[in-house]
Amino acid sequence: MLRPAVAADIPFIRSLTTRPDYAPFISDSDDAQLQVWIDSPSDRVLIWETDAARGFAVVRDIDRPGGIVELFRIALDRAGGGQGERFLRALVDHGFRKLGAERLWLDASAENPRAVKVYARAGFQVEGTLRAHWYRPALGRAVDLILMGLLRSDWQALEPLQVRA
Numbered sequence: 001m002l003r004p005a006v007a008a009d010i011p012f013i014r015s016l017t018t019r020p021d022y023a024p025f026i027s028d029s030d031d032a033q034l035q036v037w038i039d040s041p042s043d044r045v046l047i048w049e050t051d052a053a054r055g056f057a058v059v060r061d062i063d064r065p066g067g068i069v070e071l072f073r074i075a076l077d078r079a080g081g082g083q084g085e086r087f088l089r090a091l092v093d094h095g096f097r098k099l100g101a102e103r104l105w106l107d108a109s110a111e112n113p114r115a116v117k118v119y120a121r122a123g124f125q126v127e128g129t130l131r132a133h134w135y136r137p138a139l140g141r142a143v144d145l146i147l148m149g150l151l152r153s154d155w156q157a158l159e160p161l162q163v164r165a
Helices: 007-017 031-039 083-098 113-121 152-164
Strands: 002-004 044-049 053-060 068-076 103-109 125-136 141-151
Touching (some): 002 083, 007 031, 007 044, 007 053, 007 068, 031 044, 044 083, 083 113, 113 141, 141 152
Parallel strands (some): 068 103
16 A cells, blocks of 8 residues: 655645645645655655555655654545545554654644544654744744654554554
8 A cells, every 4th residue: 555656656746735725734845855755765755555646655764763753744635534544554554564663753733633633543642842833825824833753662552453443
């Protein structure tokens, strides 16, 4: 379900990051920056597929000492129906199983409570808030960023429960 992105995936990625309804929650990067991440030995751009490409994520710092990996950008083609939970589960499993992470972390706009709930259901814990930290042109103001993290030990404790679900 997860595969590395290639240059041919850039239009799909940009189709998500340029959506007006996503503008308050996610930033866009140009084709050149996406290609840098695709080619980087330290980062991964992953495409989530079911019957077709449904989402993408940028995973950064996979070679950072201590196994601290950032889920930097996460987007789906459509919300609802449990898609976000399945996609996030695939990302988390990939991070711990394939990348050997000891800790996954992300930030989420406080303006996106739906995403924050999905992250919390996956086991991520709120670790702090950066108040009025991220300027969003679509809103004309800075929004709070909620910092969330998941440790390998927490994931392992959840893992048997998630396998049964």
